[in-house]
Amino acid sequence: HDFQKIYKRGKRITTPHLRIFYLPIQGGSSRFGFVIPSKTVKNIVERNRLKRVLRAQLASLVPRLRSGYGVIFLAGGKLRDSASGAIREELTRALSQIGVLRQ
Numbered sequence: 591h592d593f594q595k596i597y598k599r600g601k602r603i604t605t606p607h608l609r610i611f612y613l614p615i616q617g618g619s620s621r622f623g624f625v626i627p628s629k630t631v632k633n634i635v636e637r638n639r640l641k642r643v644l645r646a647q648l649a650s651l652v653p654r655l656r657s658g659y660g661v662i663f664l665a666g667g668k669l670r671d672s673a674s675g676a677i678r679e680e681l682t683r684a685l686s687q688i689g690v691l692r693q
Contacts, residue, residue, distance in 0.1 A: 593623060596660045603687060605680050607669040611662040612688050620659040620690060622648060630667040640670055647678040651685065654692045661690060 592615075600613035615621065624644050626637040644663060669677070685691035 592621065592660060593662060596623075596662050600660070600662075601688070603684060605684050607666050607672055607677070607680060608684065609664040609666070610684050610688065611664065612690065613660045614658055615660045617658070619657045620655055620661065623660075623662045624665070625662060626665040626669075630665065631670060636670060640665060643674055643677060644681075647674060647681055650678065651682065651691060655685070656690050656692060659688075659690050661685075661688075 596611050596613045600611045603610050603612075624641045626640050628634075628637070631637045631640065644665070663681075672680075682691065686693070
């Protein structure tokens with residue numbers, strides 16, 4: 591339900607490896623979801639690995655995150671070829687751009 595609401599009503603930005611949908615939400619802390627389509631990455635083990643990498647990179651940014659946002663990260667196929675440092679830099683830039691990350 592929350593995913594559909596963010597997809598339909600939220601705003602979107604695109605980075606080289608991610609499409610990010612976001613929407614201010616009422617109350618509480620920000621919520622994050624990760625989607626890696628099976629069309630993009632066919633192997634389920636690889637999709638789960640990429641989700642773990644994204645979660646780990648986002649976890650390192652938690653102290654700087656603002657509350658009150660719903661954010662969905664939709665990964666593109668070239669994400670699997672990226673180093674985790676590059677992924678973190680991309681997440682940092684994108685979250686700053688949409689106002690979720692404090693400076």
